[in-house]
Amino acid sequence: MGYKVDNAIIMAAGASSRFAPLSYEIPKALITVKGEVLLERQIRQLQEAGISKIIVVVGYMKERFSYLTEKMGVKIVENNAFNVRNNNSSIYAVREYLGNSYICSADNYFTVNPFEKEVDDAYYAGVYASGETREWCMETGSDGYVNHVEIGGENAWYMLGHAFWNETFSRKFKEILLREYDLQETADKLWEAIYKEHLDELKLKIRHYADDFIFEFDSLDELRTFDSSYINDTRSIILKRIASELGCLEGEITDIREIKDEAGIQAVGFEFMYGSDIYEYFYGQKNWRKR
16 A cells, blocks of 8 residues: 655755855755756656645755745745754654655755655665665665664665655654654764664665666765866855966866864865865955965
8 A cells, every 4th residue: 555645854954064165155955956956956856746745944044945935835944953953853843744754855866756646665765885885774674674774884775865754654753753852862863863773663665776866965076076067167156266366277176075163063164175285265264275
């Protein structure tokens, strides 16, 4: 028996600091990839599949998402804890909407629409890694449900993309989340980590996808591989200025990595390679410097 989809939850609250410096200037979900705004493309795909009730959870630069209510008819829900908790807080913010629900990340790019109005069973999207991977790998038992999740593995199916929660999964996950939400150790957990700790209660299968179906860009360098227009036009005011001052093309600025504060929490800038040298740039300052 299938489950008729009630709604879709799209998580767009995080700061995506690894996507420096673009994410300092615009929410990652609102960047344009191959001519389409990333989040708008996903909303359209959901709507084309017949899913009209779409909730977008916002936090970082929340005001930048408000136009979507009128343009695309979505509901905006604010996650006030996005900067002190992991994405379990986004699930908490929309707990009243959980049912037969797609759980999506705003920064995923699907080459083909993966959504459907009726789903056979609860699942997490999976892509196969040939060889070693540092992703969250899944194994299934004889009943087809995931019975083991390990961070890192080899020749395994790993989590990438969206999930579908049926009503039973949603009810049980909400019970667990409400019970554990105020525990100090819960704050920094992904919802997937909470799921991983309760596999005996929370039943998901793997929905298998080819490795050219779902894309996630953790850095500008990864985006450049997928959309070559970003090689010499990063759409970043910061990088354009640095390139101008260095007298180089934007494409010659590579290996961009975030710099966090001493506590390892807040992104304060980024480092990058130009030629054989490493440079640093700190947000709020006008100058970059060689490290």
